[in-house]
Amino acid sequence: MEEPANVSSILTLQGYNLPPDAVIPAFLFASLGYMIILFCNLLLIITIIRNKSLHQPMYLLLLNLPINDLIGTTALFPQMIKQILLDVKTLPHSSCVTQAFFLHVYGTGTVLILSAMAYDRYIAICCPLKYNVIMTNSHLMKVITVMWLTNLTLISVLFYLLLRLPRCRSLMAHTYCDNPSLLTLVCADTSINNIYGLFTTALTQVIANGTVLYTYLQILVACFRNKGSDTKNKALQTCATHLIVFLLLECLGLFTIISSRIKNIPPDLRRLIGVSTLMFPPTVNPIIYGLKTKEIREKVIHMFKSKIFPS
Template sequence: MVTNTSLMNGTLLTMMPLDLSPAMVYPAFIFGTLTYFFILFCNLLLLTTIAMKRTLHKPMFILLFNLPICDIMGATAFFPQLVLSIILQNRSITYPACFTQALLLHLYGTGNLLFLTAMAYDRYVAICWPLRYNSVMTQNNLVRIIVIVWLIDFTLILLLLGLATRLKICRRNIVDMYCNNPSLVKLLCGDTSVNNYYGLFITALIQGGSLLLITFTYIQILITCIKNNQSDARVKAIHTCGTHLVVFLLLELNTACTLIAHRFEDSSPYLRRALGVSILVFPPIVNPLVYGLRTKEIKQNIMTMLKEKSKFIYKGKST
């Protein structure tokens, strides 16, 4: 039996094999690396645009600023380890590295859902109570919301993964493409019912709570838009909220399918693998593209910043 102490000292775990043929190793390595750099570029561009352009220093965009941070966190936890294991043809990982990867990936997923919920509240106040918006979404309240979201995120996930350290470990095979709480729990010996119950509690709280709150806010927003006689304001509200809803539904459905697949032992390992990877690939790519292309203010500021940058580079070369 392998004890927790020996694992923390560097005993290796083995993740699910990639089953790549020799001819596919380098194409997979290049594809994974390019995907990671594309995610970094898109999310850093969104971060930089919001940070640099004072016209975007509004509650909605400041809350949005946290989404790329979560996406970069998740992508960085997954892709470097993946492409390294592809090129080295080695799926081994130490327990500390596995635990850290699981921590960052769960913080990424939970943080995304929580901040999307906070953004829905911001849109609800802006559209349903426009005269009270400036008094509700003050700078102090905005800071409180962001701090509370991160505190909830870290508290829930640290407790979730901390429960896995109380039992001894008697297996070394990670039954997934990457380390997460379900795969860590499956390494444990003894009664893991507390881990499973708490995992279900977090799933119901985060997934169900976010879905209920966003459903409520969007029903109220829809009612307000129907009652609003100003067609321009109605179209703008629907367009803004539609962008947010697309991002939320994509993440919600992806996460729910992945968690459900883990709960059923007879589910296809290939389906579980595909769903598990998709939740780390598509949201970090889609989020900045959707907000960058569909949100007029962000799109205009990105284009302006890129033009300014290209002019600066051109002047530098001409001199």
């Protein structure tokens, strides 16, 4: 459906409403945060790609996580930094839709990738003798392909349903663009959109929570049955690392979903929760997996040493 002729193609976002003396500190904080995320995630990607010893299912699945994190942060941070420094509150509708699309790809992708990683750890710990038979290169490629195709299909349908509706408003209710904020600009029945949005959220949550709950229960049972303390400790450490990342994402995501549906929550708190969901996981993911994974940590140290002290 076509939009009314008098509707502007330029959207107005909610500002951060920072006092003048807080603009520069906020700009520096956001810029530094973005640079740290870029550096850590790119370092993790380069380390895995360059070292053939890391071309194993566990690390190739992990490789998808920093790639996905870079998609989400690059969709958010440049616009946020520009908005903070220059107090720019306008954005073309097409750019807003593009930002929202990739932010939703990031959110859905994260839970699917963590679910695939939980499945990999389950096979490795509970079925170690069958691991190489099950997690072949072809099977791994199928898992990764299904993961990304599912993500892109779910989000593409979500935005197709959004863009088919006429828009009669240009004032956004958020500091960045997402599907719920774009839906508030529509002047038509959004029941189908709301139902599909809840369906995709429920589907990804059932897949993620069901996979993680089942696999880690099985891993814990296998650990306590195994009398080897080294195997048990390594498995429990793997579980703890994965669960920290997963629970962090789930808690922040849940708060974001709840805050977008409760009108009594202060706008500043809603913005803080929304930005935190997109800022903290991409920051801690490469640090937790890079520092806590011995093989990756050793490769990173070796790579820096060879650059600083070439033989």
